[in-house]
Amino acid sequence: MNALAEALKKNMLFRNKTEQEITGILAKINPTLRNYSRNEHIVREAEPAERMGIVITGIVEVQKMYSTGKVMTVSRFSTGSTVGEAVIFSKTNTYPATVIAAESASVLMFTKKELLALFALDTEIMALFMQNMSERLILLNQRIEILSLGTLRQRIAHFLIKEMKQQKTERIRIPFNKRVWAEHLNSARPSLSRELCYMRDQGWITFDDSTVDILQVGELEGLLQ
Known part of the structure; x- marks a missing residue:
């Protein structure tokens, strides 16, 4: 071809x-x-x-x-x-x-x-x-729905849950780098990194440069209630 x-x-x-x-x-x-x-x-x-x-x-x-x-x-x-x-x-x-x-x-x-x-x-x-x-x-x-959420933590949770459902796995591939991801969430990269580290320390997720593993879906969903 x-x-x-x-x-x-x-x-x-x-x-x-x-x-x-x-x-x-x-x-x-x-x-x-x-x-x-x-x-x-x-x-x-x-x-x-x-x-x-x-x-x-x-x-x-x-x-x-x-x-x-x-x-x-x-x-x-x-x-x-x-x-x-x-x-x-x-x-x-x-x-x-x-x-x-x-x-x-x-x-x-x-x-x-x-x-x-x-x-x-x-x-x-x-x-x-x-x-x-x-x-x-x-x-x-x-x-618009993402940006209407009150806190960056909520926006991250919303994004991860949506991607989990679309990708049909709790190991989510992030489709862009941290800078673009932060801009997508209307945030700064350091703020995104801090929130991800907080979620990791709470035992809700683990992550590396390109993937996020959701360990506690219920905790993320609770942020959105």
Whole structure:
């Protein structure tokens, strides 16, 4: 399988397609493959949202920049992930955040016209796009739910319980590093580390750089009551 088709099969729009089907679709739509160096901007906040991208290689980060100079990493995406799809058809039609290449990356870019042509060509892809938008709305509501909790300890407990249910194991793989995790919980990294150490000392969890083992689910659930 060629590398481009292999990467696209990891994307939600093309996951049910064969290499031949993907190659045929791209030949008709003709999107642009762009290469980016580490820390290069892919899109900038407030720019017109004229493109949707699918990450082919590398890692990209979505960042929110504040007037104070603070930069918060909202999320990280790797091969097969889609960026910019949430705003390309919006009335505001500007990017709400900046996307950079966290390392050398290549991104397959679709203009709005190319995306509409893709939907007309394949209604299954259009349905998957709409499904993805619904799932993103659910995730946004979950994020709001996390941030509405009163304390960082409660936010950590909520996150761990949610991930335990999704991953179906009490050994949870954390999908990002401590800095990004802390930003996801609207906290500072030292504060997150202190709370994790407290939970460990209480015997509720154990953890390392990439995993957390939940030992006392009831204690975490009790924080949320």
